[in-house]
């Protein structure tokens with residue numbers, strides 16, 4: 001790489017957001033360069049293949065909740081294959097009073113389930129007639145208690161929030177953390193009425209691509225990021241880019257950085273950040289400190305993922321997506337995914353691949369425990385909760401994420417407003433990534449595609 005170069009768009013960060021944005025920009029004929037501080041692209045997505053097991057270090061699966069996620073796989077046809085989960089993934093287990101219970105999936109099971117109290121089951125009949133919430137910053141817990149009752153919060157929403165945000169439903173604000181749920185109440189006055197009305201509305205062909213299906217990529221999620229990186233090309237991807245600093249220039253922005261001890265400079269009319277909020281002030285030192293501090297203060301949940309592979313599974317039936325543990329149960333794990341039950345070739349025949357999650361926003365100290373302590377916790381829980389006399393697996397790996405999942409609390413309003421002001425003040429600058437617009441992989445793909453579309457259009461007008 002020459003030390004000075006100009007391009008159309010500089011993207012900082014080669015995780016799913018940065019790679020998707022760059023791939024779509026390149027597909028539209030735009031000149032783009034990605035700067036990544038690590039020695040590999042993919043960000044938190046990383047897949048390992050070892051002794052007959054295929055396992056993920058970061059996210060395991062996403063949900064095709066936006067058409068853009070399905071479209072990305074269509075656009076990558078021949079280079080990467082969408083893998084949707086086996087029907088078993090529809091069965092979700094919740095831990096209550098010493099055993100697993102399946103989350104109800106129909107009327108009869110909803111009446112019979114011991115997860116919710118008889119009072120709340122009756123009370124739910126009145127949900128369509130309950131008043132619409134007035135507080136735009138109501139927490140997820142507040143909304144669910146008000147509309148459905150506390151047992152639905154404790155044994156459905158709290159574990160669901162653990163599974164997605166590793167977060168605290170008392171602090172997460174619904175309109176930012178679960179915008180579809182917020183819109184359901186605001187637009188239809190009730191979850192039940194909203195769900196019924198939505199079923200009768202006719203979705204166009206594109207909207208039909210948004211489903212609740214669980215996805216991965218054939219061979220693991222790294223084959224998705226590898227396909228994107230290949231498409232972008234190694235000449236447009238600068239790895240090991242250290243100390244990237246951006247400043248405004250006459251015709252856009254200049255990014256200065258170091259690679260292998262050499263100073264490098266890139267110039268472009270557009271720059272997109274997709275990095276962790278904490279590092280945004282360092283990337284854009286020219287932005288008013290009071291404004292960037294509203295971004296940098298975004299809190300993250302710490303998550304430690306323990307992957308365990310068993311050549312021969314001798315525990316309970318793993319005929320489900322996995323199990324989630326409500327916080328009121330006071331166990332030491334957030335949940336466990338039965339990955340080999342619903343994705344292909346993840347474990348040898350007769351074996352099992354599990355991912356156990358520890359910590360979260362409310363139990364950071366557990367996520368930060370040393371390896372021996374983590375091992376003890378996981379063995380104890382697996383022994384008791386999965387009926388395994390001998391919990392020692394054939395492979396055991398610990399992956400730590402001190403800043404795993406951003407938490408969309410009440411301060412999101414100030415953060416989003418600050419991002420808008422910054423982007424208005426510096427034309428050509430975009431602050432993206434999970435700092436806004438959702439934390440899931442489908443959210444990341446949707447945001448990246450939208451950014452690529454908007455920048456490509458502006459580039460043609462320059």
Ligand SMILES: Cc1cc2nc3c(=O)[nH]c(=O)nc-3n(C[C@H](O)[C@H](O)[C@H](O)COP(=O)(O)OP(=O)(O)OC[C@H]3O[C@@H](n4cnc5c(N)ncnc54)[C@H](O)[C@@H]3O)c2cc1C
Pocket residue numbers: 012013014015016017018035036037038041042043044045057058059060061062063241244274275276279283303305401403404405433434439440441442444
């Ligand atoms: C443990 C875990 C489990 C998850 N589980 C799920 C799940 O089940 N389903 C789901 O949909 N989502 C899940 N997620 C979320 C999902 O993985 C993320 O939303 C998505 O992968 C984030 O992609 P990204 O590109 O925005 O960020 P990242 O993957 O974090 O990529 C950012 C990139 O920027 C680089 N970078 C940072 N600072 C700089 C700098 N100063 N200069 C240059 N480069 C820099 C980083 O090295 C990194 O490569 C999970 C996340 C974690 C951590």
